[in-house]
Amino acid sequence: MDKRFKPLLDYRQFGYWLxxxxxNLVQLVEHxxxxxxxLDPSNPRHLAxxxxxxxxxxxxxxxxxxxIRSAHVSNPDRGLQGVPVRRHRRPDLLPQAPRADHQGHASA
Structure with missing residues (x-):
């Protein structure tokens, strides 16, 4: 094979695995x-x-x-590997500020 293919051949033999x-989704396309x-589509070696x-x-x-499937996107508490993740709650920034209910009325 032509020496100009060396970077592509090296990627296939070594880079892909390293x-x-x-x-690899991006690197393969770039190579x-x-x-x-x-590349010549009529050359059987190039096609192979x-x-x-x-x-x-x-x-x-x-x-x-x-x-992506292991990420449990619909259930973030499951984490990236399906193992429950302990999430720390951030302390409230506004201490006991009055909160509004769904109708807009303030409650203590």
Whole structure:
């Protein structure tokens, strides 16, 4: 393969596995974008390389979806890993100020 593909090949072999999972979604696209002028869709080796990177991108998407689903967005008390999180309450900034009920009447 052409030496100009070395950064992309190095990313596929090493960088993908060393970057944090959430960074691969952007890094893979950036590495491919840098080689767009070099890639030839009629070249079987180039096609194989792009397909291989597509599988890695799919794996990154699966990791991202898993992280989103694990976040329990609808229940923040569950935290990011499904483990209940102990949240500390911030002390009230206004000590015992009169509060209004749903009709606007002040209560003590």
């Amino acid at each position: 970057y944090d999972e959430h960074r 491919l974008r840098a080689c767009t002028d070099l 390389l792009v397909l291989d990177l597509t599988w890695l991108d799919l794996a990154s998407l699966c990791h991202a979806i898993h992280a």
